[in-house]
Amino acid sequence: MSTIRLVICLILWMVVTHSMAQSNSVLSSGNWYKFSVKTDGVVQINYDLLRQAGINPDQIDPRNIQIYTGQSGMLPQANSKPRKSDLTQIAIQVTGQQDGHFNTNDVILFFAQGPHRHQYNLQKQIFEYENNLFTDKNYYFLTIGTEAGKRITTRESITGTHPLITSYQDLGFYETEKYNLLKSGRQWFGEQFDASTTATIRFEVSDILENTQVKLVSHVMAQSITPSSFTVAYNNNTVLTQALEAIPNTRYGVKGIVKADTVVLNSTAIGASTSLNQDVRYQFTKGSPGLSVGYLDFLLLTFSRKLAMRSSQIIFRSAESVEAPSAAYEISNATADMQIWDVTDPEEVIQQAFTQTSGKINFATPSQTLHTFVAIHPAQLAPPAFEGPVLNQNLRGSTAPELLIITHVDLLAEAQRLATHRQQQGIAVAVVTVDKIYQEYAGGKQDFTAIRDFIRSYYLQPGSALQNVLIFGRGSYDYKNRVFNNSNFVPIYQSRNSLSPLETYSSDDYYVFMDENEGEWLESPAQPHTLDLGIGRLPVKNIAEAGIVVNKLIEYDTQSAGAWQNHILLLRMMVILIFIIRKPTNWQPM
Numbered sequence: 355m356s357t358i359r360l361v362i363c364l365i366l367w368m369v370v371t372h373s374m375a376q377s378n379s380v381l382s383s384g385n386w387y388k389f390s391v392k393t394d395g396v397v398q399i400n401y402d403l404l405r406q407a408g409i410n411p412d413q414i415d416p417r418n419i420q421i422y423t424g425q426s427g428m429l430p431q432a433n434s435k436p437r438k439s440d441l442t443q444i445a446i447q448v449t450g451q452q453d454g455h456f457n458t459n460d461v462i463l464f465f466a467q468g469p470h471r472h473q474y475n476l477q478k479q480i481f482e483y484e485n486n487l488f489t490d491k492n493y494y495f496l497t498i499g500t501e502a503g504k505r506i507t508t509r510e511s512i513t514g515t516h517p518l519i520t521s522y523q524d525l526g527f528y529e530t531e532k533y534n535l536l537k538s539g540r541q542w543f544g545e546q547f548d549a550s551t552t553a554t555i556r557f558e559v560s561d562i563l564e565n566t567q568v569k570l571v572s573h574v575m576a577q578s579i580t581p582s583s584f585t586v587a588y589n590n591n592t593v594l595t596q597a598l599e600a601i602p603n604t605r606y607g608v609k610g611i612v613k614a615d616t617v618v619l620n621s622t623a624i625g626a627s628t629s630l631n632q633d634v635r636y637q638f639t640k641g642s643p644g645l646s647v648g649y650l651d652f653l654l655l656t657f658s659r660k661l662a663m664r665s666s667q668i669i670f671r672s673a674e675s676v677e678a679p680s681a682a683y684e685i686s687n688a689t690a691d692m693q694i695w696d697v698t699d700p701e702e703v704i705q706q707a708f709t710q711t712s713g714k715i716n717f718a719t720p721s722q723t724l725h726t727f728v729a730i731h732p733a734q735l736a737p738p739a740f741e742g743p744v745l746n747q748n749l750r751g752s753t754a755p756e757l758l759i760i761t762h763v764d765l766l767a768e769a770q771r772l773a774t775h776r777q778q779q780g781i782a783v784a785v786v787t788v789d790k791i792y793q794e795y796a797g798g799k800q801d802f803t804a805i806r807d808f809i810r811s812y813y814l815q816p817g818s819a820l821q822n823v824l825i826f827g828r829g830s831y832d833y834k835n836r837v838f839n840n841s842n843f844v845p846i847y848q849s850r851n852s853l854s855p856l857e858t859y860s861s862d863d864y865y866v867f868m869d870e871n872e873g874e875w876l877e878s879p880a881q882p883h884t885l886d887l888g889i890g891r892l893p894v895k896n897i898a899e900a901g902i903v904v905n906k907l908i909e910y911d912t913q914s915a916g917a918w919q920n921h922i923l924l925l926r927m928m929v930i931l932i933f934i935i936r937k938p939t940n941w942q943p944m
Contacts, residue, residue: 379794380422380441382748385498388798389738390491391466395667396695396728398735399462399496407740409498411460416451420503421464422495424797426700427471428486431803433810433873440750441495441797444701445506449732465697465728466738468492469799474523474671476724480569480616481525481656486799487540488833488845493798495744508705509696511717516682522670524659526557526632529652531836535577535609538831538860539852543575543610547584547638547648555653557632561660564627568619570634572596573651575853577610579603580641584613584648587635589625593617598648600641610853612651621657662686666734669697671726681721685729688715693732698725741798747790754812754820755784760805761826762843763787768900769826775908782819785826788844800833802845806865806873813868813887822888825862828895841895850877862889 387407391397404411422441429437450460469486530544545553562568568588576582576598586594596613621627632655638648661670663685675681685694694706694717706727708717719725757776761769766787773783788805795811796804812820827843835842847864851857857877867873868886875881894900 378751379748381495381744381793382746382751384746386744386746387496388741388744389494389496390741390798391468391494391738392491393468394669395466396463396730396735397466397738398732399737401456401458401460403737403740404456407496408743411456411458414456414498415454416448416456416460416462417454417502418499419446419448419451419456419462420497420499421446421462422497423467423493423701424795424799426467426492427469427484428488429796429801429803429807431873431875433867434870437807438797440794442701443504444494445504445703447506447705448503461732462496463730463732463735464494465695465700465703466492466494467700472525472527474673474724476673476676479567479656479673480571481523481527481654483525483527483652483654485529485531485652488800488802490834491739491799493741494738495798506695506703506705508707509719510707511709512680512719514680514718516680516718517674517678519672519675519681519683520661520686521563521658521674522661522672524559524657524670526559526655526657527652528555528557528654530650531834533649534831534852536852536855536858538848539858540831540833540848540850541651541852542836543649543651545636545650547636547650551638551640551648552635553650554633554635557634557655558630559632559657559659560630560664561662562621562626562629562632563658563660564622566621566627566658567656568621568624568626569616569656570594570619571614571616571652571654571656573612573614573653574598574636575610575612575649575651576638576647577601577649578641578646579644580646582641582646582648583639585637585639587637588619589629589633590635591624593619593624603645606855608854610649612853626657660686663688663692663729663731666736667728667730669726669728671724673724675721676724679720679722680718682716682718683727685715687713688729689713689731691731691733693730695728695730696725697728698723744793747793749786749790749794749808750811752784754815754818755782756819757781757783757822757824758809758812758820759783759785759824759826760791760809760844761785761787763789765827765843765894765897765900768894768897768904772826772904772907775904775911779911800845802847802864803873805845806867809865809887810868820887822890823865825865825889825891826894826900827891828893829860829862829891831860843895844891846891862891865889 401411420443422443425438446464448462469489469492471484475482531542533543574584580600582598584596594617598611598613640646690710696704696706706717708715759769769785773785776783791804791808795807825844828841829846830840830842831848832840846860849859866885866887866889867883872883
């Protein structure tokens with residue numbers, strides 16, 4: 355019996371210990387260094403970059419180098435959708451680590467994902483692309499651990515005869531974010547067609563296969579009180595006309611009409627397979643005299659290319675590969691110093707073994723599912739950008755207060771002064787800056803859902819005391835600071851609709867939708883949600899303005915100016931009530 359009790363106690367201790375370990379952020383201990391990338395691909399950190407980051411490479415054991423990252427792309431809005439619980443470690447390659455010293459010619463290599471997300475839809479045979487609303491960078495965190503870090507493993511090429519893959523699917527995407535017509539909502543538009551009515555988008559893409567499909571997705575918008583249209587040409591071949599209806603010439607009518615089309619083209623017919631560049635020209639035809647302006651939203655191309663090395667690295671996947679249980683790949687214009695990585699799971703990268711003869715690389719792998727690979731010249735890779743050191747923090751291990759104040763580091767002093775005042779009133783208060791929330795809940799990227807997820811983690815704590823949330827700092831419809839003198843200290847939720855004055859909005863309510871079935875907050879049709887906590891904002895734009903507001907709040911609580919402080923709202927209600935009761939019989943609302 356005593357043995358059974360001992361085993362039970364041991365199991366309980368292990369469960370509790372594991373639970374406690376999971377509740378703390380990996381950033382709670384150790385020294386951390388933050389790097390950024392803008393696009394997908396393999397990057398390298400060398401001896402000099404480590405020194406630039408403040409690390410002495412001569413004093414570290416390279417076998418303990420670890421790199422972490424957050425969730426790729428934007429966080430899902432729906433509370434029920436899965437997401438990372440913290441930064442997670444990725445597999446990396448550290449050349450020369452075997453001797454336990456990081457020498458001047460040693461490098462760290464890892465596959466990094468940019469801030470935007472794309473994937474190939476096998477069923478539709480087309481790429482899908484999600485532009486990140488909040489940032490044009492993704493972040494990676496380096497630390498020197500106390501144990502060996504995760505490393506890329508090697509997979510041998512399978513033997514036998516397999517279908518040969520010599521081509522792959524690639525994409526071209528173009529979107530600039532310049533105009534938000536109503537200064538509300540999250541949709542921005544790019545090139546404006548007004549004084550100039552033409553624009554050409556060039557993709558430097560060669561080796562497109564002959565007689566294969568090129569799929570063009572075009573999203574345009576027109577703000578025109580009369581019908582207008584776009585004509586789209588590919589390499590001087592007209593391939594699409596997008597007609598747009600007129601908008602109502604009224605104050606509260608919709609301010610723009612969006613048109614989305616997908617066309618399937620033949621690569622040979624449009625000259626794609628014989629050109630080193632792919633030019634897509636837009637021609638906007640204005641309506642009758644009066645307001646008529648066109649905008650390009652985005653352009654997406656999907657095409658098939660010859661599998662060949664043309665630069666320091668290529669990322670490739672082949673829809674043809676899944677037609678058989680296994681596939682053999684052949685890459686031309688290749689050299690023996692190259693490496694092939696399977697990056698289908700970007701955090702569990704596998705180095706693929708291959709053979710190289712006569713300028714070609716060959717390897718074979720199972721292909722029941724679509725795999726994504728990257729072929730690299732290791733000596734030619736670019737570095738990530740060093741962003742700075744990251745101080746230790748542990749929001750995940752903290753206890754929920756009664757009042758949570760979320761602010762920006764530039765406004766922290768005044769937010770803390772307000773918190774001190776509330777604490778003197780007997781209220782438990784915590785002040786947290788958005789940068790810390792982003793580090794733990796969004797991998798360093800700005801994302802309003804990270805703020806909601808952080809608040810929700812407090813709300814879901816057993817016996818949580820959290821009752822109210824105060825946002826301390828102004829928000830903006832411009833998350834990326836494109837507008838001059840923009841103030842976006844703590845972002846505010848923006849609607850998907852950006853063109854209808856009566857349907858576009860911003861709201862902090864999103865931050866306190868805590869139920870499991872909430873968060874997506876659909877707009878068409880409207881999806882009702884409920885507020886589970888009190889939420890408010892002090893939209894201050896600078897530290898001086900914040901000081902004035904905090905002074906007023908403290909003075910209101912500590913200095914008596916008369917009975918009106920407690921009765922003004924009641925008096926106003928009484929006046930309204932009396933007015934309603936005594937309204938004349940011929941009264942009509944204005």
